[in-house]
Amino acid sequence: MNPIALDIRSLAKQFGAKVAVNNVSLQVPAGSFYGLVGPNGAGKTTMLSMATGLLRPDAGSALVNGIDIWADPHAAKATLGVLADGVRQFDRLTGRQLVTYSGLLRGMDREEVAIRTEDLLRVMDLTQDGDKLVVDYSAGMTKKISLATAMIHSPNLLVLDEPFEAVDPVSAANIRDILNGYVQLGGTVIVSSHVMDLVQRMCTHVAVIADGVLKAQGTVDDVRAGKSLEERFVDLVGGRATNEGLSWLRTSSN
Amino acid sequence: MVAHILQLKLRLLGNGFKRSTGQLVAVIIGGLYALGMVVLLSGASWATAEQNPFPGQLTIIIGSAVVLGWAVIPPLLTGVDLTLEPARFVHFGIDTKVLAPALVLAGFISVPAVLTFLGLLGASMMWRLDPAVLALALVSAVATAIMAVLVCQYLTIMATALRSKRRFRELTFALLFLLLVSLGPLLSSVFAAAESIADWINPISAVLAYTPLGAFAALPGALATGNMAQLALCAVLGVVYLVGLYLLLVRATGAATVAPPAQQRAATARGLGFFKLLPATPTGAVAARSLTYWFKDPRYALSILMVPMLPLIFWFAGRQSGEYTMMFALGPLIGILMGFAISADVSYDNTAFALHVLTGVSGKADRAGRVMACFAIGIIPLLLAATLPAILSDQLWRLPSDLGLSLAAFLVSLGVSSVVSARYTYAVPLPGENPMKTPPGNGLRVALTQMGTMGFMAVLLIPVIIPAVISWTTQSQVAGFIALGIGLLLGVGMLIGGVHLGGKWFDRRQSELMQAVMINR
Numbered sequence: 001m002n003p004i005a006l007d008i009r010s011l012a013k014q015f016g017a018k019v020a021v022n023n024v025s026l027q028v029p030a031g032s033f034y035g036l037v038g039p040n041g042a043g044k045t046t047m048l049s050m051a052t053g054l055l056r057p058d059a060g061s062a063l064v065n066g067i068d069i070w071a072d073p074h075a076a077k078a079t080l081g082v083l084a085d086g087v088r089q090f091d092r093l094t095g096r097q098l099v100t101y102s103g104l105l106r107g108m109d110r111e112e113v114a115i116r117t118e119d120l121l122r123v124m125d126l127t128q129d130g131d132k133l134v135v136d137y138s139a140g141m142t143k144k145i146s147l148a149t150a151m152i153h154s155p156n157l158l159v160l161d162e163p164f165e166a167v168d169p170v171s172a173a174n175i176r177d178i179l180n181g182y183v184q185l186g187g188t189v190i191v192s193s194h195v196m197d198l199v200q201r202m203c204t205h206v207a208v209i210a211d212g213v214l215k216a217q218g219t220v221d222d223v224r225a226g227k228s229l230e231e232r233f234v235d236l237v238g239g240r241a242t243n244e245g246l247s248w249l250r251t252s253s254n
Numbered sequence: 255m256v257a258h259i260l261q262l263k264l265r266l267l268g269n270g271f272k273r274s275t276g277q278l279v280a281v282i283i284g285g286l287y288a289l290g291m292v293v294l295l296s297g298a299s300w301a302t303a304e305q306n307p308f309p310g311q312l313t314i315i316i317g318s319a320v321v322l323g324w325a326v327i328p329p330l331l332t333g334v335d336l337t338l339e340p341a342r343f344v345h346f347g348i349d350t351k352v353l354a355p356a357l358v359l360a361g362f363i364s365v366p367a368v369l370t371f372l373g374l375l376g377a378s379m380m381w382r383l384d385p386a387v388l389a390l391a392l393v394s395a396v397a398t399a400i401m402a403v404l405v406c407q408y409l410t411i412m413a414t415a416l417r418s419k420r421r422f423r424e425l426t427f428a429l430l431f432l433l434l435v436s437l438g439p440l441l442s443s444v445f446a447a448a449e450s451i452a453d454w455i456n457p458i459s460a461v462l463a464y465t466p467l468g469a470f471a472a473l474p475g476a477l478a479t480g481n482m483a484q485l486a487l488c489a490v491l492g493v494v495y496l497v498g499l500y501l502l503l504v505r506a507t508g509a510a511t512v513a514p515p516a517q518q519r520a521a522t523a524r525g526l527g528f529f530k531l532l533p534a535t536p537t538g539a540v541a542a543r544s545l546t547y548w549f550k551d552p553r554y555a556l557s558i559l560m561v562p563m564l565p566l567i568f569w570f571a572g573r574q575s576g577e578y579t580m581m582f583a584l585g586p587l588i589g590i591l592m593g594f595a596i597s598a599d600v601s602y603d604n605t606a607f608a609l610h611v612l613t614g615v616s617g618k619a620d621r622a623g624r625v626m627a628c629f630a631i632g633i634i635p636l637l638l639a640a641t642l643p644a645i646l647s648d649q650l651w652r653l654p655s656d657l658g659l660s661l662a663a664f665l666v667s668l669g670v671s672s673v674v675s676a677r678y679t680y681a682v683p684l685p686g687e688n689p690m691k692t693p694p695g696n697g698l699r700v701a702l703t704q705m706g707t708m709g710f711m712a713v714l715l716i717p718v719i720i721p722a723v724i725s726w727t728t729q730s731q732v733a734g735f736i737a738l739g740i741g742l743l744l745g746v747g748m749l750i751g752g753v754h755l756g757g758k759w760f761d762r763r764q765s766e767l768m769q770a771v772m773i774n775r
Contacts, residue, residue, distance in 0.1 A: 052612060053611055053612065053614070053764075053765060054608060054611055054612070054765060054768050055765055055768070055769060056765045056766065073614055073761075074614045074616065076614075077612065077613065077614030078614065080612075082612045084608050084612065086605070087605035087606065087608040087772075088604055088605045088606040088608075088685060089606050089609070090543060090547075090603070090606045090609065091606070091685065092546060092547055092550040092551050092685070093543065093546060096525075096526065097526055097527060097529055097543075097546070100526055100529050100539075101529065101539055101542070101543050101609075102609060102613060104529065104534055104535070104536065104538070104539030104542075105536050105539050105540070105609070105610065105613040105615045106536070106613050106614070106615075107535065107536055109534060110534035113534070131524055131525070133550075135685075149609065150612075
C-alpha cells in the first residue's frame with residue numbers, strides 16, 4: 001500500500017482576482033486521522049474539491065493512493081470516498097435507495113450493495129428512516145446518509161468536508177467510533193472542521209490553512225507545540241480582535 | 255423603514271443582474287421586446303381611436319385580462335421573485351404595521367409591474383378624442399395596474415402557504431397547467447361559435463365591469479356613454495375592491511412575517527423501487543434513478559404532461575377548421591419533445607450531480623442510463639401517437655412512414671440531447687422549486703438553445719423526411735417502408751453516436767459541468 005494516502009502537490013486555484021488556494025502541498029500519511037482546520041473562507045472546501053475531482057485546479061496535482069486523480073480519475077475515485085460540503089443529494093430517492101444508488105454507480109454487485117446498505121443504515125441510526133425521502137431528512141440525517149454513500153465501497157481514503165456540522169452529539173459520537181475503527185483497520189480519514197477541540201481529541205495529524213495558504217502541517221502534538229490546538233490556531237491564523245468588543249452589547253442597555 | 259425596504263429591493267434586483275451578464279443581456283432584450291409591444295399597443299390604440307366601435311368594452315376586456323393574468327400566471331405558474339418573501343422578515347421583529355405596507359409597495363418594483371403600468375396607460379390612448387374621458391382613463395389604468403399587482407401579491411402569499419405541502423404543490427401545478435393550456439382552444443371555440451364580436455364582447459364586458467377584474471377599467475366607457483349610474487357604481491365597487499384587497503394583503507403579509515408557513519411532513523417509498531427491477535450496473539442504476547425522478551419530480555412530470563396535451567390541442571384546432579392532418583405530426587413532435595426532455599438532465603440534477611462525479615461513473619454509463627429511462631417512459635406514448643392517427647383515419651398505408659419518422663425523431667432527439675446535456679447547462683428551477691418558475695432572463699436563452707437544437711435535429715432528420723414526404727404525397731407504401739428502414743438505421747446510429755460522443759465529453763468535462771451547476775442554486 002502506498003505510504004501517502006493523499007499527496008497534494010502545489011495545488012492552486014484562482015477565482016477572478018481572488019486566490020482561493022495558493023500553492024498548497026500536503027501529505028496525508030496512510031492510516032492517519034487527518035484534521036484540516038482553517039477559518040471560514042480559508043480555501044478548505046476549494047482545496048478538497050480539487051483533491052477529489054470536483055474542481056479542476058489551475059495548477060498542481062493530487063494523488064490518491066499514488067494515482068493522479070486528474071490523470072486517471074476512474075482508478076483514483078475507486079479507492080476514494082468523499083463527503084462534499086454544500087452539495088445536494090438526489091433527494092427524491094429514499095435514504096435506502098440513495099445509498100444503493102451510490103454503490104451501484106461504482107459497479108458493485110447487488111447483493112453486496114444490499115448487505116452494506118443495511119449495515120450503513122444501522123450504524124448511522126437511520127434504519128427507521130430508510131424508506132423516507134431524503135428531501136424530508138433533517139440536516140444531520142442528510143449528513144449521515146451522505147456519509148453512508150461515501151463509505152459503501154469501503155474506500156482506502158475518506159475525505160469528509162464538515163462531517164459533524166448539524167449532526168447531533170449521539171450520532172457524532174457514533175460516527176467518530178466508526179471512523180476510529182476504520183482508521184485502526186488501516187483506512188485514512190481527512191476531516192475538515194472548525195471545532196478545534198474535536199480535531200485535537202480525534203485526529204493524529206492536522207494541517208492549518210488560512211487565506212489559501214498552508215500555515216502548518218504535521219502530527220497534532222507537533223503542530224500545537226505544547227499549547228492547545230485552539231490557541232495555536234489563533235496564533236497561526238491571527239485575526240483575534242484586540243480592541244474592546246461591543247461596548248453596547250449588554251442586557252442593561254436599552 | 256419603507257425607504258429602506260424599497261432600497262433593498264432595488265439593490266437585490268441590481269445585484270441579481272451583476273451576477274450574470276448573460277442574464278442582464280437577456281433581461282434587456284426581453285424588456286425591449288416587451289417595451290416594443292407596449293409602444294405598439296399604445297400606437298394601435300391611438301391610431302384606431304377614431305374607428306374603434308367598442309372602446310368601452312375593449313378597455314374592460316384588456317383591464318380584466320391584465321388583472322386575471324397577474325392573478326393566475328405569477329402565483330401559480332411562473333412563480334414570482336421571492337427575494338423579499340415576507341417569511342424572510344420573521345427574525346427582524348419589525349412592526350408589521352410598517353413592514354407589511356412596505357413589502358406591498360416593494361412588490362411594485364419589478365420589470366413586469368412597470369411594463370404593466372406603461373401598457374395600460376398606453377391602451378388608454380384609445381380615449382384621446384375626449385380629454386375628460388382620457389384623464390379618467392389614465393387614472394383608471396393606474397388603478398387597474400395597482401389592482402393587478404395587489405391581487406398577484408395576495409394570491410402568491412396564499413399559494414406559498416399551500417405550496418409548502420409538497421403533494422399539493424406537485425399535483426395542482428400539473429392540473430392547472432393542463433387547464434390553462436386547454437383554455438386557449440376552449441375559448442377560441444366559444445368565440446368561433448359567436449356570430450360577431452358584438453355577440454361576445456358585450457355580455458362578457460358587462461359582467462366583468464362589476465367584478466374586481468374590470469371595475470376600474472369600466473369607468474372611461476361609462477363616462478363616454480354618459481351612463482352616470484354605472485360610472486358611480488363601478489367607481490364605488492372598484493374602490494371597495496381595492497381597499498378590501500389592500501387590507502387583506504397587508505394582513506396576510508403581516509401574518510406571514512410573523513408565522514412562516516409550517517414545514518411539510520415526510521413522504522415515504524417502500525423498498526428499492528426501480529433499483530430492484532433494473533440491472534445492477536452503473537447504467538442500470540442511472541436509469542433507475544432517472545425513472546424514479548420521472549415519476550417523483552414535477553419538473554420531469556411537466557414534460558410528460560405534454561403528451562396527452564398535444565393531441566388535445568391539435569384536436570381542438572382541427573375541430574375548428576375541420577382539418578385533422580396535423581394529427582399526423584403528433585408522432586414526430588412527441589418524439590422530439592420527449593427526447594429533448596433529457597437535454598437539461600444535468601441542470602435538473604443540480605449539485606446532486608456531485609455523486610456522479612465522485613463515484614467516477616463513466617460518461618457512457620451516465621448517458622446511456624438517462625437515455626434508457628427516457629426511452630422507457632416515451633416509447634409507448636410515441637408508438638400510440640405514431641400509429642393511432644393512421645389507424646383511426648383508416649389510412650393504414652401511412653403506418654410505415656409515420657412510424658419511421660416518429661421513431662427516428664425520438665432516437666435522434668435522444669442522441670442529440672445526450673451530447674447537449676454533457677456540454678451545456680441552463681438555469682432551471684432548482685429541485686423542489688416550482689417547476690414553472692424561470693430565473694429572470696432565462697427564457698430567451700433557453701428558447702434560443704432549444705430552437706438551435708431542434709433546428710439541428712430537423713436537419714439530421716432530412717434523410718427520413720424525404721422518403722416520408724414522398725410516401726404521403728404518392729400514397730406509396732414502398733416509400734413508407736424505406737422511410738421506416740432509414741429512420742431506424744439513422745435513429746439507432748445517432749443514438750449510439752450521441753451516447754458515445756456525449757460520454758466522451760462527459761468524461762472530459764465533468765468537473766466543469768459540476769462547477770456550472772453549482773452556479774445555479
